[in-house]
Every structure is written in structure tokens, then in C-alpha cells.
Amino acid sequence: MKAGIVVFPGTNRERDMAIALRRAAGTEPAMLWHRDTELPALDLVVLPGGFSHGDYLRSGAMAAHAPIMSAVRDFAARGGYVLGVCNGFQILTEAEMLPGALLRNAGMRFLSQDCHLRVERDDTPFTRGWREGDVFRAPMAHGDGNYVASEEELDRLEGEGQVAFRYSRADGGLADDANPNGSARAIAGVFSADRRVCGLMPHPEDLVDPLMGGEDGKPLFDGLVESFR
Ligand SMILES: NC(=O)CC[C@H](N)C(=O)O
Numbered sequence: 001m002k003a004g005i006v007v008f009p010g011t012n013r014e015r016d017m018a019i020a021l022r023r024a025a026g027t028e029p030a031m032l033w034h035r036d037t038e039l040p041a042l043d044l045v046v047l048p049g050g051f052s053h054g055d056y057l058r059s060g061a062m063a064a065h066a067p068i069m070s071a072v073r074d075f076a077a078r079g080g081y082v083l084g085v086c087n088g089f090q091i092l093t094e095a096e097m098l099p100g101a102l103l104r105n106a107g108m109r110f111l112s113q114d115c116h117l118r119v120e121r122d123d124t125p126f127t128r129g130w131r132e133g134d135v136f137r138a139p140m141a142h143g144d145g146n147y148v149a150s151e152e153e154l155d156r157l158e159g160e161g162q163v164a165f166r167y168s169r170a171d172g173g174l175a176d177d178a179n180p181n182g183s184a185r186a187i188a189g190v191f192s193a194d195r196r197v198c199g200l201m202p203h204p205e206d207l208v209d210p211l212m213g214g215e216d217g218k219p220l221f222d223g224l225v226e227s228f229r
Pocket residue numbers: 048049050051052055059085086087088141142143144145
């Protein structure tokens with residue numbers, strides 16, 4: 001799998017992402033700069049986490065208009081796969097490559113803690129490393145992770161199978177206390193309508209080795225590698 005990682009001013013998770021991709025794929029991901037206007041030949045583009053442009057205006061709002069985003073949009077339209085984690089997810093919603101928006105966490109606090117995610121479908125390159133209903137642990141670290149969309153849009157996303165992950169308890173049950181940022185319908189990650197684009201708030205790339213405290217995030221990367229073999 002040939003992956004590229006986009007770095008914006010203020011991105012800070014690109015190295016964690018590179019480690020996870022390198023370990024799974026056995027190849028070095030390409031580092032791409034926000035001012036680039038063309039992409040090399042890639043299977044996957046990843047927008048990693050961080051504080052692009054210092055979260056000014058709104059998280060991801062300025063990065064969504066970076067020169068490279070036209071190339072990323074074309075790449076997805078031509079059949080490429082795009083993953084956004086945390087700030088990357090925010091950028092993809094701001095760029096309208098994914099539905100909905102990410103508002104300030106319900107409790108107005110930056111949350112840095114572990115959470116559990118339930119996998120809502122397993123027939124996509126992003127989720128094929130799990131089985132539907134599997135629950136995995138992932139660290140979260142964000143101030144703006146409260147997923148919102150209109151009730152009609154939420155119904156449509158659920159009906160079309162565009163919900164990728166939900167915040168859940170360790171047993172997979174949904175509960176307010178397992179949804180720390182107050183996301184609508186506990187949505188932690190979504191797909192585009194064609195399921196080529198996926199965004200999620202927590203950080204699977206930070207649990208890919210026992211030395212990191214676990215390997216819960218590994219199926220994301222293994223599944224992607226498997227898809228492009
Ligand atoms: N870890 C991150 O990517 C943080 C995302 C964003 N800057 C926020 O605080 O919501």
C-alpha cells in the first residue's frame with residue numbers, strides 16, 4: 001500500500017500516523033505538504049491529527065482551503081481512499097468531503113482520555129480488519145469532537161450505512177457516559193456516500209504496538225493494507 005500523509009502548519013500527529021502505516025504496510029508513507037498541488041501515485045491519503053492553523057476560525061476550517069485539498073478531492077473522485085483522524089476528520093467535514101460538523105465538546109473541555117469505539121460495519125477497506133459490532137479502545141485528544149448534523153441528515157446517514165464508528169461502553173452498549181463529547185447518536189466516525197472517505201475523532205494510530213499499551217488500532221491499518229494487496 002502506498003500511502004501519503006498530508007502535513008499542515010500545526011499538524012502534530014503525522015509521525016504517529018507514519019509509524020502505524022509503515023508497520024502495517026512495510027513501506028514508507030510519503031509526507032505531503034499542504035501547499036502541494038499534485039499528489040504522487042497513491043492508494044491512500046491520510047489527513048492526521050493536530051491543530052492545523054492553530055484551530056483559528058474553527059478547527060480544520062483554514063486547512064480545508066489549502067492548495068492540496070483540491071488534489072485530495074480529485075483523488076477521492078477518481079477512486080482513491082482518504083482517511084482523516086481527529087483534526088483530519090474536522091478538515092474533511094469543513095471541506096464537505098464528509099457530512100456533518102464537529103462542534104465544541106459538550107462539556108466545553110478538551111478531553112484527553114481513552115474511549116471505546118463500536119464498529120458499525122465491516123465491509124469497507126477502513127473497517128474490514130474488525131467484525132461488525134467489535135469494540136476497540138482508542139485514545140481521544142480533542143476539544144472539538146461533538147459530531148452534529150440535522151436529524152434528517154442523521155437518519156439518512158444511518159439508513160445509508162454511513163456511520164463507521166460509535167462511542168460505546170466496553171461491552172458495545174451505548175450510554176451517555178460512554179459518549180464523552182456528546183456526539184449526536186454517539187457517532188465517532190463516518191463514511192462518505194461512496195465509502196471512499198472515512199473520518200473519525202479518536203486515534204487508532206496510537207495503539208498499534210504492545211509498547212504503546214495495546215494494539216487495538218491495528219485492524220484499521222491491517223485492513224487497509226489487505227485492501228490494496
Ligand atoms: N488531536 C487533534 O487532532 C485535535 C483536533 C482539534 N485541534 C481539537 O482540539 O479538536
